[in-house]
Amino acid sequence: ELKVEQNPLFLSMQEGKNYTIYCNYSTTSDRLYWYRQDPGKSLESLFVLLSNGAVKQEGRLMASLDTKARLSTLHITAAVHDLSATYFCAVEDAGTASKLTFGTGTRLQVTL
Amino acid sequence: NAGVMQNPRHLVRRRGQEARLRCSPMKGHSHVYWYRQLPEEGLKFMVYLQKENIIDESGMPKERFSAEFPKEGPSILRIQQVVRGDSAAYFCASSRTGTSSSGNTIYFGEGSWLTVV
Numbered sequence: 181e182l183k184v185e186q187n188p189l190f191l192s193m194q195e196g197k198n199y200t201i202y203c204n205y206s207t208t209s210d211r212l213y214w215y216r217q218d219p220g221k222s223l224e225s226l227f228v229l230l231s232n233g234a235v236k237q238e239g240r241l242m243a244s245l246d247t248k249a250r251l252s253t254l255h256i257t258a259a260v261h262d263l264s265a266t267y268f269c270a271v272e273d274a275g276t277a278s279k280l281t282f283g284t285g286t287r288l289q290v291t292l
Numbered sequence: 293n294a295g296v297m298q299n300p301r302h303l304v305r306r307r308g309q310e311a312r313l314r315c316s317p318m319k320g321h322s323h324v325y326w327y328r329q330l331p332e333e334g335l336k337f338m339v340y341l342q343k344e345n346i347i348d349e350s351g352m353p354k355e356r357f358s359a360e361f362p363k364e365g366p367s368i369l370r371i372q373q374v375v376r377g378d379s380a381a382y383f384c385a386s387s388r389t390g391t392s393s394s395g396n397t398i399y400f401g402e403g404s405w406l407t408v409v
Contacts, residue, residue, distance in 0.1 A: 213398075222383065222402045223335075268334055279325065279348060280385075280398065282334035 182207050182273045186283035193259050194291055201286045203252040203269035211272040212252050213280065214243050216265045223268070226254075259290045296321075296386050296401035297366075304407045311371040311378070313404045317386030323347075324367045325398070326359055329381040341367060374408045381405050 183206040193199050203212070211230055215223040227236045229245035229252060236243050240263065242255045252269055266287045270280040297316040305311050317324050322343055327335040328351075340348040341361035352359065356374075361367040371378055384401040 215400075220405075223400045225397075225399075228397060270335075279337050279340055280327075280335075281337065282327075285334050 182209070182271060182281045184269060184271050184281050184283040186267075186269055186286050188286060189284060190287045190289075192289045192291060193256075195260055196258050198258065199256050201254040201256075201267055201269075201288075203254070203271075203283055205250050205252075205269075205271045205281075207250075207273070209247070209250075209271045209273065212245050213270040213272075214241075214252070214254055215268045215270065217268060217285075218265050226267075256288070259288075261290045261292060264288055264290045296384055296399050298382075298384050298401035298404050300404060301402060302405045302407070304409060305374050306409055307375055308373050311374050311406055311408075313369040313371075313382050313384075313406070314366040315369070315384030315386075315401060316366040317384075318399055321386035321388050321399075323387045323389065324361050325385040325387075326367070326369050327383045327385065329383060329403075331380070335383060338369070371406070374406070376408050379406055379408045 185204045187202050213228055214226040216226055217223050227243040229243060232247040234245045240257045245252045266285045268285045269283045273279055296318055299314050303311055324341045326338040328338055329335045337351040339352050339359045343361055344363050356372045358370045381403045383403045385398045387398045
């Protein structure tokens with residue numbers, strides 16, 4: 181059974197600081213997603229990482245994937261208050277179509 | 293190009309009633325997935341359907357829950373005799389195919405929030 185773990189579960193950081201959220205998964209996967217969720221809202225797709233070594237950047241967020249280590253990171257550069265949300269990674273289980281297994285989420289709070 | 297459409301967005305049911313949640317996939321998508329998100333938790337896979345077929349229902353509770361995706365019309369997630377523990381957000385997602393490929397992305401709907409009182 182595929183397991184996905186994120187850490188930290190909660191992150192409070194000051195504006196302007198950098199930090200990294202980690203996503204570990206337990207079995208081989210072809211694809212990893214990062215999503216953002218605001219309270220009471222749906223999921224906003226941030227990144228889809230398709231291969232080993234993939235790196236994608238959008239604004240202050242950068243995601244990377246190491247399939248050999250079964251690890252993805254979401255790096256936040258110079259955080260701003262608007263980035264406060266819960267971030268989920270989700271892994272597509274190889275061989276089981278497009279079913280996703282989600283991590284527990286990281287609640288990010290950026291303080292002024 | 294409308295995205296994945298879910299309704300109702302919010303639903304309140306008394307214990308013992310039935311809840312029906314509807315999902316219309318994106319245009320051109322024939323694969324539908326339902327996920328449940330309990331408060332303060334991540335999303336958990338429930339069921340994967342294609343038109344008129346259930347492909348994987350490994351995440352569905354054994355009783356009271358059912359799902360369908362008829363040839364015509366939206367996919368329906370049905371919860372009979374709801375209990376307080378069914379209160380959650382139910383998200384539908386769709387994709388063009390059911391396989392991993394660079395051109396196949398999963399899109400999520402806005403969710404349906406079920407509250408059982």
